[in-house]
Amino acid sequence: MFDIKKPEFKFLILFIPLIIFWFFFYHYLYKIDEILGLQFDSLTEFSKLLSYQSNFILSIFNIKTSIEIHGDMVVTKILNYQFSHGVWIGEPCNGIKIFGLFTIFIISFKGEWSKKIWFIPLGVLCLHFLNILRISVLTYISAVNPFILDFNHNITFQLITYSAMLGLWYLWILKFSSLKVNEKKS
Template sequence: MKTYFIQYRPFLLFLIKFFLVYFVLTFSYKYYLNHFDSVLLFQVDGFTQLVANQVNYVLMFLGYDSIIVPHTNEASIKLILNQIFVARVVEGCNALSVMILFVAFVVAFTGKWLHTILFIIAGCLLIHILNVFRIVMLSIALLKYPEQEHLLHGVVFPLFIYGVVLGLWVFWVNKFSLHVRKNAEK
């Protein structure tokens, strides 16, 4: 049994680090969300509000008549584009859960601490910016092709954001991870 632990030590350390970071960040995020009354007052958390505001600014910059208003029946923000209600921005649209997954993976595949911190900051910033543009593109697509909502919202745009995260992970593992360097030296 001891030989299995020795043999699979890198994998087990990866799992421990990944789940430890993932659970700590997830519980911290849930603690943050608990400060907002999404059930009775339909309050939207501050980060989701920030994302909705940034989407609105980008849409207006692109020349669209864009308005965001709080939803009166649920914890979300209504996005109205050219006087047509096209989407709701909900807590799940802010990509924080995607960033948590990203950070947990990067920390689990250890690199030098400075590289790790800088990559996490740059990666989360990139995920945030691309997420705002993802919502912008989705809103415009829903305005033009509302019948394709399931395909656009359920398939195309999640593939976009998760594809970016996967690309960042591959880049991290191949360029900065200490695990790759150890294996390259053998």
């Protein structure tokens, strides 16, 4: 009935504990600096970096932006728009949750570690660039038409981001995993 040697069961046996660990660890990730006794908030710094990168994209189009820090939240907004409240960047909008999920998908799936070692950082980098574009577009939307911001934040970009992650996983399965897809059995 259940063949433990089948790739889907091997995947689940590794995936389920890793995903449970990730979501447990993720809960404490935002306290890691405090736990380690560090003097700075590395996740806020990551959100600031993301904000600077997103604002750089907007500056290419000659759009002037600013960055504000409110506790552990970073706000990026366009200047010279009267009602622009900007976009808040923090958990989970900084992309760290999806980076972990993508990494777990690749680690759990069949394939050589020599390929996983370069594919995981490359995939995370692709997802990060997508997140930079997402924040740039959402910042622009927040200034020019804030009424559609929630829809685009909660629906449009969720679909795009998770589709990109699943697309990268699919690419892994087809091109880099050791699983033979659509192989005829003799």
